[in-house]
Amino acid sequence: MFSAGEIILIAIVALFLFGxxxxxxxGRTLGRTLSEFxxxxxxxxxxxxxxxxxDVRQDAMQRPVPDPVSELITAPVQTDHAVPAQLQQTPSSRDKREDLRRLPE
Structure with a gap:
């Protein structure tokens, strides 16, 4: 949480403030307060x-905990999404882009 240098600095400031x-x-008061808390x-x-x-406690202890990893592995994957026509690449559009990436000769 705090590094050693920060703790020493806080201790020095506390020493100057409180004497x-x-x-x-x-310190004793803080320790007692934390203990009571x-x-x-x-x-x-x-x-x-x-x-x-x-019975509620027993039921909660006996209930199996689901394994999230196995649920992700066995979950069905939907692949029936249609690609819009605007995003589909035709060979001619792909060739034009490749031509634009080439350096002029």
């Missing part, structure tokens, strides 16, 4: 898991 006595206190998020996940009925 050497306030910086450890800010993780505990709260974990509690929400556990509550959501407990609220889901058991």
């Amino acid at each position: 050497p006595t306030k910086l450890p206190e800010l 993780k505990k709260g998020a974990q509690g929400l996940m556990e509550d959501a898991h407990a609220a889901a009925p058991q």
Whole structure:
């Protein structure tokens, strides 16, 4: 995410802004806040898991996951697209273009 140089620069700026006595206190507070946030998020996940009925969880775990690669390989390819007459090349139009690409002699 950040390179070592950027982290050192951020640390130096934080040291100048907050001073050497306030910086450890800010670090502890930030660590406690992150810990509480993780505990709260974990509690929400556990509550959501407990609220889901058991049969729904079992059904979701037993349902096979489709393989997208095999679906792409076995999917039928449509090749019945007609080429408009304007895009079809005739031998004479192809020869004219080749003549234009040649250097004059």
